[in-house]
Structures are given as structure tokens and as C-alpha cells.
Amino acid sequence: MHIPQLLSQRFADAIARSPFADQVDDIQRLAGMIRIAGNPKFGDYQANFAMPLSKMVSGSNPRDVAQQVVDLADLDQICEAPEVAGPGFINLKLRDDFITNNLVAMLDDPRCLVGQVDSPKKILIDYSSPNVAKPMHVGHIRTTVIGHCLAQTLAFMGHEIITDNHLGDWGTQFGMIIYGYKHFGDPNVVAADPVPELSKLYRLVHQLMSYHKAVSSLPKLDHQIETLSLQREEALKEAEAVEGKEAKKKRKLADSISKKIAGSKEGIEKAKSTIKAIDSDPEMKSLAEKHSSIATAVLEETSKLHAGDEENKQLWEQFLPHCKDEINRVYNRLNVSFDHTLGESFYHPMLRKTVDDLRERGLATESDGAICVFLDQFDAPMIIQKRDGAFLYATTDLATLKYREEEFSPDEILYVVDARQSEHFEKLFAVAELTKLTTAKLVHVSFGTVLGEDGKPIKTRSGTLIGLESLLDDAVEAAYQVVCDPDRIVNLEPPMGDDEKRQVSETIGIGAIKYADLSHHRTSDYQFKLSKMVALSGNTATYAQYNYARTPSILQRNGVTEKDVHQRVAESGLILSHPAERDLALMLMRFEEALSSVYDDYAPNHLVDYVYGLAESFAKFNTQCHVLRAESNEIQTTRLALVVLTGRVLQLGLRLLGIDVVERM
RNA sequence: GCGCCCAUAGCUCAGCUGGAUAGAGCAUCGGACUUCUAAUCCGACGGUCGGAGGUUCGAAUCCUCCUGGGCGUGCCA
Numbered sequence: 044m045h046i047p048q049l050l051s052q053r054f055a056d057a058i059a060r061s062p063f064a065d066q067v068d069d070i071q072r073l074a075g076m077i078r079i080a081g082n083p084k085f086g087d088y089q090a091n092f093a094m095p096l097s098k099m100v101s102g103s104n105p106r107d108v109a110q111q112v113v114d115l116a117d118l119d120q121i122c123e124a125p126e127v128a129g130p131g132f133i134n135l136k137l138r139d140d141f142i143t144n145n146l147v148a149m150l151d152d153p154r155c156l157v158g159q160v161d162s163p164k165k166i167l168i169d170y171s172s173p174n175v176a177k178p179m180h181v182g183h184i185r186t187t188v189i190g191h192c193l194a195q196t197l198a199f200m201g202h203e204i205i206t207d208n209h210l211g212d213w214g215t216q217f218g219m220i221i222y223g224y225k226h227f228g229d230p231n232v233v234a235a236d237p238v239p240e241l242s243k244l245y246r247l248v249h250q251l252m253s254y255h256k257a258v259s260s261l262p263k264l265d266h267q268i269e270t271l272s273l274q275r276e277e278a279l280k281e282a283e284a285v286e287g288k289e290a291k292k293k294r295k296l297a298d299s300i301s302k303k304i305a306g307s308k309e310g311i312e313k314a315k316s317t318i319k320a321i322d323s324d325p326e327m328k329s330l331a332e333k334h335s336s337i338a339t340a341v342l343e344e345t346s347k348l349h350a351g352d353e354e355n356k357q358l359w360e361q362f363l364p365h366c367k368d369e370i371n372r373v374y375n376r377l378n379v380s381f382d383h384t385l386g387e388s389f390y391h392p393m394l395r396k397t398v399d400d401l402r403e404r405g406l407a408t409e410s411d412g413a414i415c416v417f418l419d420q421f422d423a424p425m426i427i428q429k430r431d432g433a434f435l436y437a438t439t440d441l442a443t444l445k446y447r448e449e450e451f452s453p454d455e456i457l458y459v460v461d462a463r464q465s466e467h468f469e470k471l472f473a474v475a476e477l478t479k480l481t482t483a484k485l486v487h488v489s490f491g492t493v494l495g496e497d498g499k500p501i502k503t504r505s506g507t508l509i510g511l512e513s514l515l516d517d518a519v520e521a522a523y524q525v526v527c528d529p530d531r532i533v534n535l536e537p538p539m540g541d542d543e544k545r546q547v548s549e550t551i552g553i554g555a556i557k558y559a560d561l562s563h564h565r566t567s568d569y570q571f572k573l574s575k576m577v578a579l580s581g582n583t584a585t586y587a588q589y590n591y592a593r594t595p596s597i598l599q600r601n602g603v604t605e606k607d608v609h610q611r612v613a614e615s616g617l618i619l620s621h622p623a624e625r626d627l628a629l630m631l632m633r634f635e636e637a638l639s640s641v642y643d644d645y646a647p648n649h650l651v652d653y654v655y656g657l658a659e660s661f662a663k664f665n666t667q668c669h670v671l672r673a674e675s676n677e678i679q680t681t682r683l684a685l686v687v688l689t690g691r692v693l694q695l696g697l698r699l700l701g702i703d704v705v706e707r708m
Numbered sequence: 709g710c711g712c713c714c715a716u717a718g719c720u721c722a723g724c725u726g727g728a729u730a731g732a733g734c735a736u737c738g739g740a741c742u743u744c745u746a747a748u749c750c751g752a753c754g755g756u757c758g759g760a761g762g763u764u765c766g767a768a769u770c771c772u773c774c775u776g777g778g779c780g781u782g783c784c785a
Binding site: 072075076078080081082085089091094098105128129130131132174211214215410411412413414415421422423424425426428429430431433435436437439461462463464465466467469489491492498525526528531532534535551562563564566567568569570572575578579580581582583585586588589590592593596597598599600601643648652655659662663665666667669670671672686707708 | 710711712713714719720721722723725726727728729732733734740743744745746747748749750765766778779780781782783784785
């Protein structure tokens with residue numbers, strides 16, 4: 044049930060039959076101008092096409108045009124008599140029996156009146172795509188949660204969805220682990236308990252590399268600060284010498300140099316603390332000294348792997364499954380899965396050919412020793428092979444696209460990737476267009492950065508990223524505190540046992556994190572504030588989950604099952620007796636609108652808004668419309684039906700967001 | 709330098725294919741519990757939608773310029 048679409052069709056018919064039909068060039072667009080009424084006193088929906096339409100019809104005025112279309116439109120079954128108001132708005136109020144008829148139909152429809160799309164598309168969604176062997180951090184949450192929600196939602200709408208986790212399983216991090224294993228690893232320990240041991244090795248190598256990098260960066264940073272200070276003074280001097288706009292410009296330049304200086308100073312502080320961590324530990328200090336050229340050694344291990352070195356290949360094959368176990372633990376917890384997990388390594392054998400093809404077609408040329416594709420619309424080329432012969436992620440992405448076209452021939456490919464990579468995707472899409480690599484619509488579903496409470500990209504004090512798992516643990520723990528508050532659950536019968544408490548807090552804690560992420564528009568940066576997410580009040584997952592949990596509880600208190608409600612509805616029918624009932628009923632019917640708008644700009648926050656709105660309508664209904672004490676049997680039946688349907692839509696809506704519900708909390 | 713993005717209530721954010729009086733959560737203040745679960749509901753307070761022009765019957769929304777911020781920018785991904 045997509046009410047605006049339905050109304051729009053009726054208006055399109057009416058305009059087409061009107062005397063001025065031939066003066067209108069785009070009936071569909073005009074008739075599509077249906078909006079939810081801005082103010083309840085104007086009804087439920089409003090049609091805004093009369094003003095622009097009147098402009099196309101010479102000698103007409105909007106109010107008359109509106110009235111003529113209204114007179115022709117077949118709306119009797121749907122709306123009360125429409126009213127033309129203001130400059131030419133058409134106000135529409137749905138008939139109560141239209142609403143109740145739909146509620147009855149909804150009770151028998153597991154899809155909650157959401158239609159299957161007319162023309163299903165095959166859509167491939169590339170999301171999550173972490174580097175394995177590196178610990179996952181908050182940065183991974185957005186792509187994973189947004190991608191999963193899009194996959195669920197579009198699939199439910201009737202599209203054919205293929206999800207693919209484009210794992211980073213072939214990069215430097217394996218060189219690091221291999222190096223770590225060869226120098227610090229104990230084969231027995233690794234064999235016995237591989238996952239924590241491998242991540243320990245990764246962290247050790249990472250720390251040693253950071254140490255040497257920090258040591259060598261200090262003089263560079265000092266020198267940088269010197270140079271910048273000189274530049275700054277010069278800029279200020281020049282500002283003195285000139286006047287007006289030029290002086291302002293120079294002062295601004297000096298300001299921006301000041302910021303760079305501050306940045307360098309911060310870099311020095313960070314480097315110093317990295318160095319201190321090692322220097323203060325004699326054992327680490329001696330390790331660092333022994334492995335002074337660790338960075339180049341790691342790169343060597345990586346390129347040996349890529350070149351097919353037996354030993355490294357064998358180690359990679361040994362380690363990879365364990366690295367996958369590691370990330371799968373997080374996916375299990377987030378309840379996320381993929382149809383395919385084709386990592387970078389999968390495409391490695393195709394890269395040579397990818398480059399050769401582009402060279403043969405004359406699109407790729409050598410420049411400064413690297414193989415580049417130059418594009419008119421960009422200053423910098425897309426580099427597909429480095430001077431040292433290594434391939435880059437651009438190469439892999441091209442090979443991946445070719446494979447996806449041949450294997451799946453999708454209508455659309457969505458890349459759920461950080462906005463900072465937008466230029467890469469623009470280039471990738473441009474090359475795809477140039478080479479006619481695919482007929483699919485390519486979309487970079489970009490998203491903003493997760494910021495800390497200071498408004499900067501989220502980091503811990505030491506500069507390392509907060510681990511994703513500890514974050515999930517914190518959220519679950521916070522939820523546990525509230526779930527297990529004895530004062531709250533004292534009345535639950537039977538009492539909540541330990542297992543249920545744990546399960547409920549897991550569901551609520553994880554839901555809190557997902558909901559907080561999805562509730563922001565994907566393109567905006569947002570501040571990650573755990574205390575706010577697990578506050579469990581206001582616009583949070585908990586609010587929706589809580590309102591869901593009340594629905595089975597109400598049925599239980601009334602001593603009825605869903606089946607009983609069906610029966611009663613069939614016998615007595617429905618009647619709307621209270622505005623809160625009507626508001627809730629209308630909200631239930633708007634589910635499909637919410638799903639459509641998620642697809643329109645790949646924006647899950649529209650579904651979050653809907654779920655919140657529905658939960659809110661239900662909360663209001665709940666305080667104003669008592670089921671057990673309903674004034675009549677018919678009214679009670681109606682309210683029971685609303686409770687059943689609200690429970691279903693809330694559960695389904697949350698499920699599409701990737702969030703679970705519990706039966707009581 | 710060039711390119712992309714952003715600026716809305718004290719704070720965090722919605723709203724942006726132009727529509728009637730710009731919304732929510734948090735915070736603050738005041739009300740409602742012998743609860744079909746108060747993790748709730750009701751009310752109050754709170755805005756030059758960064759600034760200036762322009763297009764339009766109508767602009768937070770579209771265009772231009774300005775200011776302030778973020779990100780990217782030839783061999784990481």
C-alpha cells in the first residue's frame with residue numbers, strides 16, 4: 044500500500060482527461076506532487092500540482108484548475124471530498140472505511156501490505172569489506188550496518204539482491220603476520236589457539252613498525268615546523284606590505300599555516316608517546332633494535348607472497364581461515380551475513396590481464412614508470428600498476444567489476460564505501476564507461492565519517508582506534524545495567540532468568556549501536572557517543588523495541604491470541620472511535636512509503652524515522668486507548684487488531700534495519 | 709592551486725526532486741503512575757535555517773558570490 048502512489052495515479056488519470064491535457068508536458072511528474080499534509084488540520088495528504096499546472100495552461104488560475112481536476116478524479120473510494128485551499132492546494136482526507144478495509148486486509152498479509160516492486164532489479168551490494176587480520180574498529184560499523192540494511196530492505200521490496208564482502212585479504216597486513224610468525228611466533232601456540240595469537244603477532248609487528256616510523260619522523264617534523272614557521276612569518280610580512288583584500292588573503296594563508304604547524308606539533312607528541320611506550324620497556328626496546336629494518340622486511344614478505352613464494356603462500360593459506368573466523372565472530376554478533384566473500388586475493392590472477400587489456404586498447408599508458416589511465420575530467424590519472432610492478436586497488440576494482448558483470452550481470456552495483464574514496468569511484472566509473480565494462484548502474488553509496496566527542500575522527504588517546512568488539516561489549520553492558528534493574532523487572536511473571544537477561548541485553552545493546560548509526564543520514568558525519576546511544580530513552584532502538592514488547596504483553600493480558608483477533612475481526616469488523624487509533628492505523632499503512640524512500644537515495648535513516656514515528660504513534664495510542672477497558676466489543680476488537688499489526692510492522696521494520704526484538708524487556 | 713562535502717534550537721541531528729505556522733531527541737522547567745510494562749505520556753522554554761544577492765505566486769530546499777569548517781588531491785586502501 045503506497046497511498047501517495049495510488050492518489051497520484053488517480054490524479055494523473057484526471058489530468059489526462061481534463062480539457063487542458065494537451066497543454067501539459069509531464070503529467071506523471073505533476074501528479075506525483077503528493078505530500079503528507081504539513082498540518083493535520085489540512086487532512087492526511089495534500090496535492091500540490093495545481094500551481095505549476097496552472098502556469099502551463101494559459102489564462103487559468105490555480106484554484107480553478109485544482110477544482111476541475113478534483114471534479115474529474117476518481118477518489119470516492121479513497122478520500123472524503125477534497126478541498127481546494129490557499130493558492131491551490133488540494134487537501135485530502137482518507138475515508139475511515141478505506142483505512143479499516145486496509146487494516147483487515149493487512150491482518151491476512153504477511154507482507155503488511157507492502158507490494159512487490161513491478162520491475163525487480165538484480166542489485167549487487169558490496170559492503171563491509173574490511174581488511175582481515177587487522178582488528179575491526181568503529182570505522183567498519185557504517186558500511187556493515189548500512190549495507191546490511193539496504194540488502195534486507197531492497198530484498199523485501201522484491202529485488203534480487205547479491206551481497207558480496209570484498210575482503211582485504213591480500214595486503215601488507217599479511218606480510219606483517221608472516222614476518223611476525225617467522226620471527227616471534229611459536230608454531231605450537233599458533234596451532235593451538237590461532238586467532239588471538241595471530242592478532243597478537245599483528246599488533247607486535249604493528250607496534251615495532253610504528254616505533255621506527257615515529258623515530259624517523261621526528262627530525263622531519265621538526266624541519267617541517269621550521270619551514271612552515273618561516274612561511275608563516277613571510278606571509279604575515281607580506282600582509283603588512285599590502286592592503287585590503289590582498290592583505291586579508293595573506294593573513295588567511297598565515298592562519299592556515301598555523302594550523303599545519305599545530306598539526307605537526309601534534310604529530311610530534313604522538314610520535315613521542317609511541318616511542319616512549321617502547322623505550323620504557325627494555326624487552327620491547329631490544330626487539331625494536333634487533334628489527335630495525337622491519338618495515339622493508341614486511342614489504343618483502345608481502346611481495347614474496349604476491350610473487351607466489353611457496354612458504355609464504357602456504358602460511359597465508361594457513362592463516363586466512365583463522366583471520367576469517369575472527370571477523371565472522373563480529374558478523375555473527377551483528378547478525379550479518381553475505382552471499383559471497385570474494386576477497387582481493389580472488390582477483391589476483393586477473394590483474395595482469397586487466398592491465399594488458401587497457402594497454403592494448405590504448406587507454407592505459409606509461410608515465411613516470413607507472414601504468415596510468417588518464418581521464419579528461421581529472422587532473423591525476425588512475426594508476427593501475429606501480430613503478431615496482433605491483434598492482435593497486437584500482438586494478439583490483441576493475442577486475443572485480445569485470446568479473447561481476449560476467450558472473451552476475453547485475454542491473455545495479457552499490458558500493459557502500461566511505462565518502463573519502465569518492466574520487467576513486469568517479470574514476471572507476473569513468474573507466475568502466477569508457478571501456479563499456481558493464482551495463483549496470485554503478486552507485487557509490489558513500490557515507491560520512493564517525494567522529495569522536497571532540498568532533499574529530501574517532502580515536503583513543505594513544506591514537507589507535509577503538510576496537511569494535513569492545514565497543515559492542517560496552518553497549519551490551521550498559522544495556523544489562525538497565526535491563527536488570529530489579530525495580531523495573533520486579534513485576535515480570537515469570538521472573539527474568541539469567542539467560543534471558545543476557546539475551547535481552549545483547550539484543551538491546553547491539554540494537555542501540557546499529558540504530559544510532561542508521562538514524563543519521565548516511566552522508567553526514569556523526570558524533571559517536573556511546574552514552575547517548577545506550578541512554579535507552581528518546582529516539583533509540585530501545586524505544587522501538589520496548590513498544591514492540593508491549594504488543595504481545597497486551598494480547599496476553601487480554602487473554603487473546605492473534606488467531607482470536609482474526610476471528611473477532613471477521614465477526615464484528617472494525618471501527619475507528621478515537622483520533623489516536625486513526626493516527627496509528629494511518630501510520631501502519633505508510634510502511635511501504637518508508638521502504639520506497641530508502642531505495643530512492645539508499646538512505647536507511649528514512650526507515651528509522653518511520654519506525655520511530657510508528658512506535659511513537661503506538662505509545663500515544665497506548666496511553667489514550669485502553670484495550671481491556673474498551674467501551675464496546677467492536678472498539679476492543681479494533682484496538683486488538685491495531686496492537687497485532689503494530690507488533691508485526693515494528694518487528695519487520697526493525698528486522699529490515701538489522702535489529703532484533705525481544706518479547707519482553 | 710584544483711576538486712568534493714558541510715554550516716538548521718544550548719548540544720546531537722532530521723527535513724532539501726521548491727509548498728501553508730521549520731521538526732525530533734537530549735538538556736532545562738512544570739504536570740501525569742492502586743501501570744493491559746512510566747525504558748512512557750502531556751505541557752512550557754528554545755530559531756536572522758552561516759551572510760548577501762537572484763529565480764519564483766511561494767526558498768532551509770534551486771542559482772551566483774562571500775565567510776567559516778572538513779575531506780581528497782600521481783604510485784596506501
